[in-house]
Amino acid sequence: MLTRIFPPELVDAVIHDTDSAEQRHRSLPSRLVVYYVLALALFSNTDYVEVMRSLVEGLAWQTGWKREWDVPSSPAISNARTRVGAKPLRELYERRCVPLATKDTVGAWYRQWRVMSMDGTTLDVDDNEANEAAFGRPGTGRGEKSAFPQMRIVAVAECGTRATVAAAMGAYSTGEATLAKELDGSLTPEMLLLADRLFVGFPLWKKMADTGAALCWRAKVDAVFPVLERLSDGSYLSEIVASGDKRKREEVMAVRVIEYAVRDPGRPNVAEKYRLVTTILDPDDAPAADLAALYAERWEFETLLDELKTHQRGPRVVLRSKSPEGVMQEVYGHFCTHYAIRALMHDAAHDDNIDPDRLSFTRALHATRRSVRAGIGVAKHAIRKAVAVATTEVLRDLVPRRLRANPRVVKRKMSPYLVKRSHHRHWPQPTLPPKQAVRILVPT
Numbered sequence: 001m002l003t004r005i006f007p008p009e010l011v012d013a014v015i016h017d018t019d020s021a022e023q024r025h026r027s028l029p030s031r032l033v034v035y036y037v038l039a040l041a042l043f044s045n046t047d048y049v050e051v052m053r054s055l056v057e058g059l060a061w062q063t064g065w066k067r068e069w070d071v072p073s074s075p076a077i078s079n080a081r082t083r084v085g086a087k088p089l090r091e092l093y094e095r096r097c098v099p100l101a102t103k104d105t106v107g108a109w110y111r112q113w114r115v116m117s118m119d120g121t122t123l124d125v126d127d128n129e130a131n132e133a134a135f136g137r138p139g140t141g142r143g144e145k146s147a148f149p150q151m152r153i154v155a156v157a158e159c160g161t162r163a164t165v166a167a168a169m170g171a172y173s174t175g176e177a178t179l180a181k182e183l184d185g186s187l188t189p190e191m192l193l194l195a196d197r198l199f200v201g202f203p204l205w206k207k208m209a210d211t212g213a214a215l216c217w218r219a220k221v222d223a224v225f226p227v228l229e230r231l232s233d234g235s236y237l238s239e240i241v242a243s244g245d246k247r248k249r250e251e252v253m254a255v256r257v258i259e260y261a262v263r264d265p266g267r268p269n270v271a272e273k274y275r276l277v278t279t280i281l282d283p284d285d286a287p288a289a290d291l292a293a294l295y296a297e298r299w300e301f302e303t304l305l306d307e308l309k310t311h312q313r314g315p316r317v318v319l320r321s322k323s324p325e326g327v328m329q330e331v332y333g334h335f336c337t338h339y340a341i342r343a344l345m346h347d348a349a350h351d352d353n354i355d356p357d358r359l360s361f362t363r364a365l366h367a368t369r370r371s372v373r374a375g376i377g378v379a380k381h382a383i384r385k386a387v388a389v390a391t392t393e394v395l396r397d398l399v400p401r402r403l404r405a406n407p408r409v410v411k412r413k414m415s416p417y418l419v420k421r422s423h424h425r426h427w428p429q430p431t432l433p434p435k436q437a438v439r440i441l442v443p444t
Helices: 008-017 030-042 048-058 074-084 087-096 129-135 176-186 202-209 288-312 324-351 361-373 380-394 422-426
Strands: 113-124 150-158 163-171 191-195 214-218 236-241 252-262 273-278 438-440
Touching: 008 030, 008 087, 030 048, 030 074, 030 087, 030 324, 030 361, 048 074, 074 324, 087 324, 113 176, 113 288, 129 324, 150 176, 150 288, 150 324, 163 176, 163 324, 176 202, 191 288, 202 214, 202 236, 202 252, 214 288, 252 288, 273 288, 288 324, 288 361, 288 438, 324 361, 324 380, 361 380
Parallel strands: 113 191, 191 214
Antiparallel strands: 113 150, 150 163, 214 273, 236 252, 252 273, 252 438
16 A cells, blocks of 8 residues: 555665665665665554564565565664665655546535645654654643643645645744745645634735635634625634734735534534635635535544544544654655545545545554555555555445534543533534535625
């Protein structure tokens, strides 16, 4: 499954282009190290040497691997990772991880737009001085520092396939909106980008809008958007102004604002109001009710994070790399591996004309792990056979896509969220799909 998406010739090309090739014959050539980093993301709970054993059992090289091979020690593997660095993994991710959905992919499009989502998260990294100096630690409610340093990540993903296509990484102290400015190169005019309320601000909004992509972001309830013209669908035209330009008004952009509430008989006590800001000014191109219902697709990114951080990496597992460069390398390995799994799921769903949401990520993850150990090699006929076996497996039992809602609480302490209590186990559940539950609010 890994060599299908990241073939040896592509790996060799990024190694060459990043000057990461070994200078002499080694038992751990750079190509093998790159695949090893991808395998680390598959077997995140396994020690270095055992991951290497799993990998070399599955890779059938054309030359130099006919005799018995002694698995290097853990320090030797670590040194090889340091020699290769993060650049080849980053280059591999940026070259290969592009939107997967075709025009026929179920659930990936709204009218002419490919539906995308942008959001951020944090990852715990190994607790040492180098990582702390590079990434920093968040504080706690008692004035202390957290147990582990953390890095911050902001990414753009395709909602229909949950495949990430761009990622920006930095220290915990770097805000999500700051990191997001690095992602404009991943946007194209065919995209409709959804984002949460933390991102709305003139500099980032203008930078993303200048790509030609359509934007539809949630805004804070206290943000000021004057009603300039009421529209037939209940939305209204307004403007977003740079914070330091209220008087001169040299940096102003027209926007359309949609205010709505979600009312569902299954959740009678939920009265939260929402406000969306979009670059789509004509309601005929995207009616207010459609965009309000479409915004629920942003939560596909949250499901993506669950796949990446809970199932693939392991719940609360700390990244194992001891250096900042190794951390970056490891994270790009996780993104590449997740993309490979999602590519398998998309192709399987596409062949049967079903929504990729209906396939189990966990089942695809297990199939990919077995493919690494299976010893099938990198020949095209062997890869085709492995893909056929994995496709049959992931299509066997489709996942029901039920309407659901969850309380914003956690089970563990030391969190900004409330602790999960017994009454949270029976949280009110929706009975209507988003498009039927949305009620557009007309401001007075």
